[in-house]
Amino acid sequence: MSNSHPSAGILDRLNKASSAEEFFSLLGVEYDPGIVNVARLHILKRMGQYLAKEQFAGAAEPDIRARCKAMLEQAYADFVASSPIDQRVFKVLKDAVADHDKPMAFVPLSELK
Template structure:
């Protein structure tokens, strides 16, 4: 399979098993031969990898040849990366904390911040 970023063939042997053993986002890009801008990856790495997982959850890769699996996973990584090269993580809101965040909605007083004094008053009464 010749689809690496630098034109060298990608080793597709046991690709899923090898990908499961990776931990850093850079390793996924290197193994799959996808070039990236370190600035984009540094800002959006968790979002990109989470998006890859979401996209792959929609794929059925079982019983496919390693070469086909590698091509699909590579295309998925590229698609997820491109999502965040043109938009911020706030646009896609992949993580719950961002889904719940609404910059136009002010925080409800007393719900997002509990003053230490109010906690200490409870103990003083006991």
């Protein structure tokens, strides 16, 4: 296989992609720009979580492409159905919920100096 961009494997091409829109274009996934504008990092992070669970060793390029496309479609669908806040793919959002579950410490005003 040559090193030219069109013949590079889909995983290599996705690795070099510089925008969410490029991921959608490379994999041929339709999307609403309004949803991608709000949740682009969340969608790509979720896709990365799905990719991390996959084993591609020995798989044929068409199969790898189809599986990547399905993962992007699923990640995108996650954010069509609910918001980034609801999905909580980033640690800061998970921690925000965890803090709400903890009882708040009470300090009476008489204790403040």
